[in-house]
Amino acid sequence: MNNKALKWLVAAPVAVALAFSLAACGSSTATSSSTATTDALAGSDQQSLDKYTTKDVTPLDKIDKSKLGLIVPGTITVGTLSDAPPNIFIDKDGKFTGFDNELLRAVAAKLDLKVEFKSTDFSALLAQVQNKQFDVGSSSISTTDKRRQNVGFTNGYDFGYMAVVTKTDATVKSFKDLSKDTRIGVIQGTVQDDYVTNTLKLEAVRFPDYNTAYANLKNGQIDAWVAPSQQASGQIKEGDNTHIAESIINTQNFTAYAVNSGNHPLIDAINSGLDAVVADGTWGKLAKEWYPTRETPTTWSPGSKAVKLP
Template sequence: MKIKALKWFSAVPVAAVLAVSLAACGGGAGSTGSASPTDALQGSDQKTLDKYTTKDVTPLDKIDKSKLGLITDGTIKVGTLSDAPPNIFIDKDGNFTGYDNELLKAMAAKLGLKVEFVSTKFQSLLAQVKTKQFDVGSSSISTTDARRDTVTFTNGYDFGYMAMVTKEGAKAKTFGDLKQGVRIGVVQGTVQDDYVTNTLKLEPVRFPDYNTVYANVKSGQVDVWVAPSQQAEGQVKAGDGTTIAQKVVNTQNFTAYAVSKENQPLVDALNTALDAVIADGTWSKLTAQWYTDRPTVKEQTPEGWKPGSKAVQIPAK
């Protein structure tokens, strides 16, 4: 597998990075459409993310749970996916789990709240959060300008990157090989859909979920799946005849939980809870548990990126 890391570019917009590398990052679901004709990740550059990352948070004991505007008092109703390991999925016992959802459970516990998960399709997730069918959207959502038109986001809890999944021995081995004539599969509505359509100017084959697009790679119906890297790693199994041909990391694009733009108190509370689970080591523990290639804080926080508010510190151990 080829792995390329894109360092934090303080003065270079994401569009320029994409143009040079022919790769985009963002493992997110829940897109509401193209950010622009050429830049699927507009709004996820360093300057923009710095603007949206809070300087600090409200102290945990100052959060008023009666002001959170929840659909059901005492419970966060969460829209999530059922088929995108290791981030968001249903386990063999029928429980919603995965990195994003376990982190959210830990955050809710800090606030003394329960969590109710409901399965949905990410094509409609942000609209459902906007119309308050869900209090929160949990789906490794890349925070872009287009999406901020629909919802607001918490501070970041993960950084974005994506991958190319192919059959073993496929001709397309890098993002630079994605050209006319290559059958490219994407999950509809993702940043990857935007990237292939608007940045590469190619027409992908769109699928409704991760399981279906991966099955089509295995069967040879498509040549490549342009995927969120975490979901690619969750799908590709030994003996399947598939491989992650290339993976690109971009710390400029972080992922966050989605909340209605009309519910700032809930955003503030979640930001407080996120800082709390970072400060007590829970974030690092869960990151190491669910991302086996990130066992230490160094791997969990690439140069130029860290989770939570600007004030929170990650424990050294």
């Protein structure tokens, strides 16, 4: 990580957790790694320079909606999560919302398409998109080289922070405090899973969703949780005795919408809609609404290389 990017680090509550199951205590199910570290996401290439963002996009009026290969014509069927605010979650009225999903609604509107969201687990999402159970995956997905071998991605619409979340009185104060003696929790199949397993070379207990991981942190089943900072912030509530101990930025593997790797017309269409909402200020408005205290790094911008933030 370069020093220029480091100046944008945000302090927010995050927990790193190695989860283990204790049925007598009523803890949620987690999958623990074996004594040998597993290859959770080999080749995530978290430090590589971006070589995928397109130079420009197809003009909106040149998009042929009959060629998009949608499961339901006229509607983008989206797989997403229900428990990861402020990015992807279901609100009190039962509506799928959050920055990622509201942005996708705005992109679809530019294309005159409807959007239907369906809930799934992150560990299954990319395979479901590639198998055409969903047209699009919306879940703050980091675009690693390994994942690109199995699914397609749009241009980036967000950048990522990775955080370590702990109890406020924990001995773990930062990433450097994580060790083989730390019980570290992660969400299965995420970049954080890869980071703990393959970069730090530590064992992790893998959870299927954010609610379960955070619950195990609060009840002491794990010592820390390594998570995306935004989602960690969305889990932490006043009085939980938890906080983000440290947060680091990653703009190299931006987050993007997942699309079947063979469906280039749909990828092109979403890229066109994304550039349109960046150019008209919608992206900036939504970013301010969902991330009121966050600043965009000078080293990164959403959409293609041709569009500029107003």
